[in-house]
Amino acid sequence: MATAESLTERIDALAEALRAAGVPTDRVSTILGSAATATMHALMLDVVLDENAEAAQHVEPAAATEQTPVETLRVAA
Numbered sequence: 001m002a003t004a005e006s007l008t009e010r011i012d013a014l015a016e017a018l019r020a021a022g023v024p025t026d027r028v029s030t031i032l033g034s035a036a037t038a039t040m041h042a043l044m045l046d047v048v049l050d051e052n053a054e055a056a057q058h059v060e061p062a063a064a065t066e067q068t069p070v071e072t073l074r075v076a077a
Contacts, residue, residue, distance in 0.1 A: 003046055007039045 014035060018028045 004043055011035050011039060
């Protein structure tokens with residue numbers, strides 16, 4: 001789970017930078033809460049995309065069907 005570890009390290013670095021910049025504690029908490037929520041969404045999206053990619057590997061392509069020719073429309077100038 002390198003992605004989760006990487007994101008955790010980034011949140012830790014963000015927390016350290018905010019504290020070093022003298023950002024008020026309540027504001028740091030709000031920012032870190034938002035960052036944690038975004039991290040969870042990113043991890044869930046990553047899992048869903050991995051599952052979809054794996055499932056797509058097991059699906060056979062649909063057979064080609066004949067298509068009706070499309071007429072080209074001409075527009076008067």
